[in-house]
Amino acid sequence: MRQHSRITFRSIFRIKVSKRPEDRLIGYVGDVSDNGLRLLSDTLMEVDSTMALRLRMRDKEGEMRQVDIEALCLWARENTRTGHFEAGFVLPEPSAAFTDLVNGMRAKRKVQA
Secondary structure: OOOOOOEEOOOOOOOEEEEOOOOEEEEEEEEEEOOEEEEEEOOOOOOOOEEEEEEEEEOOOOOEEEEEEEEEEEEEEEOOOOOOEEEEEEOOOOOHHHHHHHHHHHHHHHHHO
16 A cells, blocks of 8 residues: 555656766656655666666756665566566665655646646
8 A cells, every 4th residue: 555645647757767976867757755766767667676766857947957876676577568578666765855756746736737
């Protein structure tokens, strides 16, 4: 059972996910919560692996915002409907920058609702 509410994106291209340090794009965020995210990708992620990731998105002023995280892959599977892979990641210790990113998105959604 989920402990935190999730923010789901209509456009999966909103937040890009790259693997550090090579800064190689590996997919997009499908949804995000206070301590984790769901990654949509063309490749299957390795369960129980810890990955250094970089999240990138444009803010409302058009400026590029990026947040570096360390995340543990809890599960991974192929979505047979889309043909893409999904993976669930948890952040054992979410950074202040990640928390600010999630709180900012949550506040923005409440204003628009």
